[in-house]
Amino acid sequence: MLVITRKKGESILIGDNIEITVTKVEDGSVKLSIDAPREITILRKELYKEVEEENKMAAEFNLEVIKSLKK
Template identity: 70%
Template sequence: MLVITRKKGESVLIGDNIEITISKIDDGTVKIAIDAPREIRILRKELYKEVESENIEATKIDINMIKKFKK
């Protein structure tokens, strides 16, 4: 993991086409702006984890439900 210090208005480049800019620093929070191509998916990690766990739950098979369909 790379840890760097940036001030408001400063940026970080990832590869040739992704730029992350610090747009606001306020009382323990940081607002960032991300400039990236549309085909790059950008998700907040907590949402990604939530969707991932819901997808895992959706794929679990309830044996009792299968037995009901067999009848």
């Protein structure tokens, strides 16, 4: 893991085509802007985890429904 310090207006580059810029720092919160190609999916980690959990629960439920239909 890379840990770096950036100030408002400063950026980091990931590869050749993703740029993350610090746009605002206020009250313990940081606002970032992300410039990346449209084909790259960008999600907040907590949202990704929620979707992942819901998908797991849906898959488990579907298996139970299928098993009950078999009987």
